[in-house]
Amino acid sequence: xxxxxxxxxxxxxxxxxxxxxxxxxxxxxxxxxxxxxxxxxxxxxxxxxxxxxxxxxxxxxxxxxxxxxxxxxxxxxxxxxxxxxxxxxxxxxxxxxxxxxxxxxxxxxxxxxxxxxxxxxxxxxxxxxxxxxxxxxxxxxxxxxxxxxxxxxxxxxxxxxxxxxxxxxxxxxx
Numbered sequence: 747x748x749x750x751x752x753x754x755x756x757x758x759x760x761x762x763x764x765x766x767x768x769x770x771x772x773x774x775x776x777x778x779x780x781x782x783x784x785x786x787x788x789x790x791x792x793x794x795x796x797x798x799x800x801x802x803x804x805x806x807x808x809x810x811x812x813x814x815x816x817x818x819x820x821x822x823x824x825x826x827x828x829x830x831x832x833x834x835x836x837x838x839x840x841x842x843x844x845x846x847x848x849x850x851x852x853x854x855x856x857x858x859x860x861x862x863x864x865x866x867x868x869x870x871x872x873x874x875x876x877x878x879x880x881x882x883x884x885x886x887x888x889x890x891x892x893x894x895x896x897x898x899x900x901x902x903x904x905x906x907x908x909x910x911x912x913x914x915x916x917x918x919x920x
Contacts, residue, residue, distance in 0.1 A: 751887045754870040755908035759851040761797060762841070762864070763824075763898060764834075765808040765815050767857035768874055771894035784814050785894065793899030794822050800911040803845055807837045809860055835863045855901045857881060857893050872901055 766772055769790060775783045798804055805826035806819055812829065819827045826844060831837040838852075850869035854861065857877040865871030865885055873885035874897035882888045887904075889897040906912035 748887060751870070751904060752908040754886060755853065755905045757851050757869055758802060758853045758905050758909070759847045760803045760805060760845050760853070761902070761905060762805045762807055762838070762852065762854045763794075764856040764861050765806060765812070766810060767876065767893040768855050769818070769894065769898055771892065772857065772876070782812060782814065784812065786818055787894055787896060787898070789896055790894070790898035791822050793902035794824065796915045797902040797906060798823050798825075800906050800909065800915060802905060805841055805845070807831060807834050807841070807864070809834070832860060834860055835867070838864050838867075853901070853905060855898060870905075
């Protein structure tokens with residue numbers, strides 16, 4: 747494990763997730779009637795629940811609006827949801843007004859160019875393994891797992907490992 751990433755993760759109090767390509771595999775599915783559906787990974791979901799239980803606040807900032815994301819966020823207990831926002835840096839400023847933390851205490855997991863301004867300014871800006879090449883090059887770190895396939899779980903466990911809360915969370919299941 748990269749010592750720099752662990753040091754950055756040690757200070758995190760707010761973890762923010764993009765949705766399409768991060769909590770999903772990035773594909774958009776539309777039914778003939780125009781309704782949309784998304785596929786979320788249960789391992790990622792449990793990682794987010796463990797992170798919340800460890801005391802880290804969570805948020806979603808997404809460029810698209812989706813009732814499915816609203817439902818998923820509620821199911822997982824994600825405290826803050828900002829949707830339909832292409833300018834994620836402005837959304838981050840609004841989120842910081844609700845959650846008064848320093849930039850060094852924020853982690854963000856993204857995959858594409860609209861995520862990069864936030865990733866470059868927070869304490870821990872990471873890209874999923876399937877992120878755009880340019881985004882991966884400018885992230886603090888890159889998950890080995892793909893978006894929608896364990897990347898969010900890996901991100902959550904990195905933060906928990908750095909903060910000394912992962913082992914006790916896992917031990918609760920033994």
